Amino acid sequence: MIARPKHQRLVLVLLAAIAVLGAVLLAMWGLKDRAAYFYTPADIVAGKGSDGKAMRLGGMVERGSVRRQSDGVTTRFIVEDGEGRVPVTYRGILPDLFREGSGVVAEGKLGSDRTFVADNILAKHDERYMPPELGNQAAEHKAGQTLKR
Amino acid sequence: MIAEAGLAALWLAAALSLLGLFLSVLHVRGTLEADRPVRALAIVQGAMCLFAFSMLLLVFARTDLSVALVVENSHSEKPFLYKVAGAWGNHEGSMLLWVMVLGLSGAALATFSRQLSSRTLIAALGAQAALALGFHAFLLGASNPFARLNPAAPEGRGLNPLLQDPGLAFHPPTLYLGYVGLSVAFSLAVGAMLAGDVDRRLARAMRPWVLGAWIFLTLGITAGSYWAYYELGWGGWWFWDPVENASLMPWLAATALLHSVAVLAARNALKAWTMMLAVIAFSMSMVGTFLVRSGILTSVHAFAVDPTRGAFLLLLLGIYVSAAFALFAVRAGSLREGAPFEPVSREAGIVVNNLLLTVILGIVFIGTLYPLFVEALSGEKLSVGAPYFNAVAGPLAILLGILLAVGPLLSWRREGRPILRKLALPALFAATALVIAFLAIPQASPLSKFGLALAAGLIPASLVPLIGRNPLRTPLATWGMAIAHMGAAVSVAGMAADSAFTTERLTAVKLGETVSVGPWLVAFQGISPVAGPNWTAVEAELHASRGGGVSVLRPQTRFFTSPPTETNEAAIDTFLNGQLYTVIGRSDEEGRWQLRLWWKPLVTLIWLGGGLIGFGGLLAFAGHARRSWRKRLAQ
Numbered sequence: 095m096i097a098r099p100k101h102q103r104l105v106l107v108l109l110a111a112i113a114v115l116g117a118v119l120l121a122m123w124g125l126k127d128r129a130a131y132f133y134t135p136a137d138i139v140a141g142k143g144s145d146g147k148a149m150r151l152g153g154m155v156e157r158g159s160v161r162r163q164s165d166g167v168t169t170r171f172i173v174e175d176g177e178g179r180v181p182v183t184y185r186g187i188l189p190d191l192f193r194e195g196s197g198v199v200a201e202g203k204l205g206s207d208r209t210f211v212a213d214n215i216l217a218k219h220d221e222r223y224m225p226p227e228l229g230n231q232a233a234e235h236k237a238g239q240t241l242k243r
Numbered sequence: 244m245i246a247e248a249g250l251a252a253l254w255l256a257a258a259l260s261l262l263g264l265f266l267s268v269l270h271v272r273g274t275l276e277a278d279r280p281v282r283a284l285a286i287v288q289g290a291m292c293l294f295a296f297s298m299l300l301l302v303f304a305r306t307d308l309s310v311a312l313v314v315e316n317s318h319s320e321k322p323f324l325y326k327v328a329g330a331w332g333n334h335e336g337s338m339l340l341w342v343m344v345l346g347l348s349g350a351a352l353a354t355f356s357r358q359l360s361s362r363t364l365i366a367a368l369g370a371q372a373a374l375a376l377g378f379h380a381f382l383l384g385a386s387n388p389f390a391r392l393n394p395a396a397p398e399g400r401g402l403n404p405l406l407q408d409p410g411l412a413f414h415p416p417t418l419y420l421g422y423v424g425l426s427v428a429f430s431l432a433v434g435a436m437l438a439g440d441v442d443r444r445l446a447r448a449m450r451p452w453v454l455g456a457w458i459f460l461t462l463g464i465t466a467g468s469y470w471a472y473y474e475l476g477w478g479g480w481w482f483w484d485p486v487e488n489a490s491l492m493p494w495l496a497a498t499a500l501l502h503s504v505a506v507l508a509a510r511n512a513l514k515a516w517t518m519m520l521a522v523i524a525f526s527m528s529m530v531g532t533f534l535v536r537s538g539i540l541t542s543v544h545a546f547a548v549d550p551t552r553g554a555f556l557l558l559l560l561g562i563y564v565s566a567a568f569a570l571f572a573v574r575a576g577s578l579r580e581g582a583p584f585e586p587v588s589r590e591a592g593i594v595v596n597n598l599l600l601t602v603i604l605g606i607v608f609i610g611t612l613y614p615l616f617v618e619a620l621s622g623e624k625l626s627v628g629a630p631y632f633n634a635v636a637g638p639l640a641i642l643l644g645i646l647l648a649v650g651p652l653l654s655w656r657r658e659g660r661p662i663l664r665k666l667a668l669p670a671l672f673a674a675t676a677l678v679i680a681f682l683a684i685p686q687a688s689p690l691s692k693f694g695l696a697l698a699a700g701l702i703p704a705s706l707v708p709l710i711g712r713n714p715l716r717t718p719l720a721t722w723g724m725a726i727a728h729m730g731a732a733v734s735v736a737g738m739a740a741d742s743a744f745t746t747e748r749l750t751a752v753k754l755g756e757t758v759s760v761g762p763w764l765v766a767f768q769g770i771s772p773v774a775g776p777n778w779t780a781v782e783a784e785l786h787a788s789r790g791g792g793v794s795v796l797r798p799q800t801r802f803f804t805s806p807p808t809e810t811n812e813a814a815i816d817t818f819l820n821g822q823l824y825t826v827i828g829r830s831d832e833e834g835r836w837q838l839r840l841w842w843k844p845l846v847t848l849i850w851l852g853g854g855l856i857g858f859g860g861l862l863a864f865a866g867h868a869r870r871s872w873r874k875r876l877a878q
Binding site for chain 1: 749
């Protein structure tokens with residue numbers, strides 16, 4: 095049974111519309127609980143970010159806070175932004191550009207003890223690159239420090 | 244002088260595209276017969292762009308430190324290959340590369356697409372000139388690659404060491420050839436809609452461009468994935484990073500277009516749909532360029548770029564895409580209706596393929612841009628990663644894979660043949676593999692179990708269309724299709740195997756200690772300093788064995804001085820059944836070194852499959868080229 099051309103065209107248009115609508119609905123459903131929000135230490139201190147939900151934490155690695163654990167591969171450090179401090183533990187090899195006093199974004203989850211358990215650490219990429227979200231924050235942070243002085 | 248010559252050529256090329264656009268409008272409106280001049284202008288414009296890019300290569304090869312771009316991205320002591328690759332390893336140079344490929348493809352269109360009606364061809368060249376004009380304006384107005392530095396710098400700042408890798412030196416040009424190849428499909432669609440000539444002739448002219456662009460995109464994505472895998476040292480092959488998605492989205496659209504263009508060429512059906520896909524495919528290239536070049540996204544690849552450039556690119560994107568969609572809206576209704584077809588036929592199979600690809604494209608598109616929308620609307624920052632993409636697009640990709648087995652067995656117009664019987668054996672393989680996967684590897688994710696089963700069925704199924712045919716008489720295009728489909732199955736096998744079977748070991752070891760990963764025993768035998776042309780490194784010596792002989796791996800941590808950077812150089816040993824992947828980390832006070840080991844069974848199939856897909860495309864390309872050559876000879 096070959097449908098009449100006009101009829102078939104209508105069916106195709108309908109199918110295409112359903113496909114696009116389906117993509118949007120699927121995407122919205124998927125995004126609802128799988129998007130990871132970006133928080134600063136100040137946000138965490140203010141109570142944002144629920145336990146056990148994937149998120150990103152961005153700030154500066156506090157100077158003198160980096161401690162290697164006895165297993166040799168777990169590192170603990172503190173991420174701060176001048177307004178808050180969040181302890182982070184990470185099991186793995188730190189990226190090459192991870193430095194005390196330098197910008198970092200940790201991906202992971204907040205534990206019930208408010209310690210951030212990172213499963214991925216992103217550090218500044220090179221001298222000229224910085225995650226845009228950290229770039230703003232570093233500038234604000236610097237401005238804040240200057241004001242305090 | 245060299246830089247000035249390059250800049251002059253760029254201005255000349257911009258002027259030529261303006262003239263070409265003007266003349267082509269006159270030609271299409273019928274006021275002036277300008278067929279030959281427009282074609283000649285397109286060819287000269289392409290030559291000017293090629294000249295300008297050659298001049299850029301020359302200033303980089305000579306490390307001319309009076310050119311700002313060279314100072315920013317090169318260094319006199321850099322290896323020669325990376326001096327040359329430095330020409331396109333930055334914003335301005337890569338935009339010039341983009342413009343050059345755009346110009347050359349316009350020239351090629353003017354030279355080779357004689358089978359089209361003059362109105363369609365000239366309208367398409369006009370559209371191509373309009374695209375070129377916008378990018379010339381961007382280059383000359385906001386990203387001049389030839390800007391001088393006065394006084395000249397004593398030394399350059401060097402190229403980002405992560406980019407100093409043969410894989411990455413050739414990866415962007417490959418992707419750009421794909422991106423820009425789709426511009427020709429776009430221009431042809433716009434030209435045909437303007438001239439009112441959407442037919443099989445157009446599809447035959449468009450197909451080699453889509454196929455070529457698709458081959459380059461496939462190879463570019465495959466190479467980029469392998470680069471990220473071995474260079475970034477994190478052991479993964481796909482990150483769902485926005486910049487990766489920027490290349491995946493045009494690929495998805497091009498894959499859909501490649502199939503629908505075949506329907507248009509063979510059956511004169513799916514006219515409006517094919518035109519829309521051609522517009523969408525190039526729009527995705529532009530969205531990709533915008534995402535990468537505007538620095539708007541947080542990404543391991545994105546470099547902070549000045550925001551006026553982002554606005555400029557967004558403006559170009561808005562103008563071209565909205566103009567093309569407006570044209571489509573006006574003209575789609577008046578396209579003559581195509582040939583109708585049965586609900587079970589090759590055409591219908593390709594419609595379903597197109598719908599699935601479009602839905603996946605939509606999901607990737609929304610996931611990639613969602614963070615931007617949320618931040619613009621509410622100021623909240625968020626990221627969308629693998630959990631979303633895998634959960635939402637993964638099952639659809641499996642469905643698409645099943646269709647991959649069925650589609651090629653359907654015949655055009657109507658289904659008369661018993662395809663279920665032909666698929667019985669592959670289906671049995673798939674079912675057996677699924678049962679084994681559920682019993683033997685309960686820890687693996689459902690997606691990887693279904694992926695393994697799909698691959699087990701699809702690898703034999705992709706050969707079914709060749710069964711019972713004389714291999715020498717089978718058209719190259721059919722071979723190409725079978726090999727490309729098998730490549731997709733091989734890739735799926737690699738992805739599923741990597742996620743199901745990989746074993747990982749992360750530990751800190753002292754000299755002389757041995758650790759195990761999978762079937763391997765890896766002994767930490769030495770640590771020593773080594774020096775390269777522009778770096779020094781700490782290198783570990785690892786002796787790996789599993790019963791038989793010993794293989795030696797030497798992972799490094801490299802230190803570059805200009806710019807001051809550290810990079811991790813993973814050491815990877817490839818075997819028939821997988822790869823051993825090793826990374827050395829830092830040392831501690833007790834003399835222990837961090838060591839990360841992965842045993843990744845069958846992981847190489849991912850890129851082998853990518854290569855097969857590209858090779859299949861190449862065979863199809865050769866088949867079509869041979870056929871049109873013979874036709875030309877016969878005339």
